[in-house]
Amino acid sequence: MERKHSLISQCVRTKTINNVMKKSPLSLENIVAKTNVKLGGLNYNIILENYPIDPNVLFIGLGMNHPAGGMADPDGPRVTSVSVLGFSANDGILPNEFIGNFFFQPMSRDENVGVLDTLLVEVLERFKLNRKCAPSRVIFYRSGCSEGAYGSVLRYEIPIIDAVVKKYAPSAPITVIIPSKMHSFRFFKKNINASDRSDDQNIRPGSVIDGVVVNNSYAEFFLNSHLAIQGTAKTPKYTIIYSTEKDASLDMFERWTNALCYDFQIVTSPTSLPAPVYIANRYAERGRQIYNTFPNSAKINKTTGRNKK
Known part of the structure; x- marks a missing residue:
């Protein structure tokens, strides 16, 4: 419908x-x-007393959904697969209004985003149309990327992000953060009462670990924003692989990331990932369901990867 x-x-x-x-x-x-x-x-707003978020900061989230197996090509006997790229950004009229969509792109062995330039142009043009100004800074949460693909992202995606953002917002600093749950770290309270409920035994929402176990090559932190009600909380890791910021601190990124976990709008409890990423992943899942159900309705443009109607 x-x-x-x-x-x-x-x-x-x-x-x-x-x-x-x-x-x-x-x-x-x-x-x-x-x-x-x-x-x-919108159902509610986010107000931070420390490190208030500039209303003209552009947050972009990106999520990838790869197929579990091949799908029959309706135009031929061979088996093809597509990746679905979901994205969201606060490019609406209100600063915490996230708008998103999804793209299809041919699946490949690398994890690069083939439609990145198209996506960024769409977001930045909508931001300028709705806000009547360029973003003051751009913070890009690039999900769906393994640690082994950091080098590929730095070589192929960062130059595209730089070029497109500088065209629309020449003075805006850019930060690219990789959120990931693909790790084996688990964090516990020092003192645990075995008779407590699971959510009381887990570390509390807003807990941050940014030393000892983090990567020395990048600015990195673990942020447990959500409340795990069953089992051990799986705390996401955030790696800042690229930033042109000169005055921003790691504490600012930690606080803003945690605040965005309270901006999903549909629920009042915090999500495990910040709203731009969480919503982007939902769009990627939606695109996958639509493609699996109606594969003929989404032809893939082999050049841009954008879904054609």
């Missing part, structure tokens, strides 16, 4: 309706929050 006719819809299962009829306030609040966001509204 939404993709074909551009009509906003909200799918509600019978089980959910039954919960609402039984006077479940949480279910009803969730439906209202989702619908409000779909209609262009």
Whole structure:
């Protein structure tokens, strides 16, 4: 309905309706929050007393979804696969309004984003249209990248980011951060009461580790923003692989990243990843579901990778 006719819809299962009829306030609040966001509204705002976020900072999140296996090509007998690139950015009228979409691109062995220039142009043009100014700084959360691919990102993607951003915002400093859960580190409280619940045994939301276990080659920190209610919390790692900032501190990036984990809008609890990345991953998942269900509706442009309708 939404993709074909551009009509906003909200799918509600019978089980959910039954919960609402039984006077479940949480279910009803969730439906209202989702619908409000779909209609262009915001449910709450983020205010930081220390290190307040400049309203003209552009946050961009990128998430990748790779296929588990090949899919039959409807135009021929060979098997093809596509990667789905989801993205989101606060390029709307309001500073914490994240807008996103997804692209299809041919899957390759490397993890580079083939549509990066197209994506950045779209985001920066929409930012200038809605805000009537250029971004004061650009912070790019580039998810879906393994540590072994850092060199490839630095060689191929950073020059594209630099070139496009300088065209639209020549004086804006650029920072590229790689969030990742693909590591084996686990963090625990020093003193744990075995009789406590799992969420009380885990480290608290907002916990930061930026020494001893971090990479010496890059500015890096671990941030546990979410509340794990079952099992041991898997704390994401954030690696700043590139930055042209001169005055920013690591503490600022840590605080801003943590604040963005409270900006998902649909729920009031913090997410494990900052909103631009979390939303980008959701768009990538949506694109994968659409492609798997309607592969003929999304032809891939071999040059740009953009999905054509």
